[in-house]
Amino acid sequence: MIISRTGSKAVVTNNAAAAPPQPTIPTRRNWEGELAHGAHRLDPALRMSIQRPAxxxxxIGMDGEIDLSTAPRITELIRQRLTAAVLHALVIDLSKVSFIDTTGAELLIRAQxxxxxxxxxxxxxxxxxxxxxxxxxxxxxxGLNCHDSVEAALAHHRRP
Structure with a gap:
């Protein structure tokens, strides 16, 4: 129904058949439902894990994309690990990363x-x-200690 005013008169037109139905657009992405149920996945483009083999x-393992939007989370995680009192060596496993930009490269230089x-x-x-x-x-x-695998990186670690 369309209501328009011409001068002092109101004209009512019923064009329900003329307008095609509008498709419904989902308001949530698939991963947003996970957050509602207690999941802690803030960015679907990057997953991080921490292992302590000894x-x-x-x-620190990463799977996904490293760019301007994910760099702050990565920087904070690396900073936290590097300030741990008992840490002697940190391995950053980027073998599953599908995209990295210069922000990620800069992040590695700062971490070093x-x-x-x-x-x-x-x-x-x-x-x-x-x-x-x-x-x-x-x-x-x-300028980095690069290795082919996590196992090779752990083998090169000097024992204190």
């Missing part, structure tokens, strides 16, 4: 500096995909 060792300041070994597992490529192209890999 005392003084931590492995923090680790050196605290006397903590930082090892990076770039994998064979996009992370290895950006590290090679930028030359950042020369």
């Amino acid at each position: 005392p003084g060792l931590a492995v 500096r923090r680790a050196e300041q605290r006397g903590i070994e930082l090892h990076v597992v770039p994998g064979a995909g996009c992370v290895k490529r950006i590290l090679d192209l930028t030359g950042i890999d020369a």
Whole structure:
């Protein structure tokens, strides 16, 4: 129904048959339902995990995309691990990362500096995909302890 005013008269027109029905648009994304049920997945583009294979060792694994939107979470997680009192070595496993931009590369440089300041070994597992490529192209890999696998990174860790 359309109501329009012409001068002082109101004209009512019923055009219900002329307008096609509008499709309903879902108001929630699939992953938002998980949050309503107590899940702690803030960004569907990145998943992170922490493993502690031995005392003084931590492995941060990432699966997904590293970019400007996910960098603050990653930076905070790495900062927390590097300030742990009993940490001797940190391995960052990026082998499952599907996208990384220069923000992610900068993040690794800062993490390396923090680790050196605290006397903590930082090892990076770039994998064979996009992370290895950006590290090679930028030359950042020369300043990082890069390894082919988490096992190789853990084998290179100096025992205190």
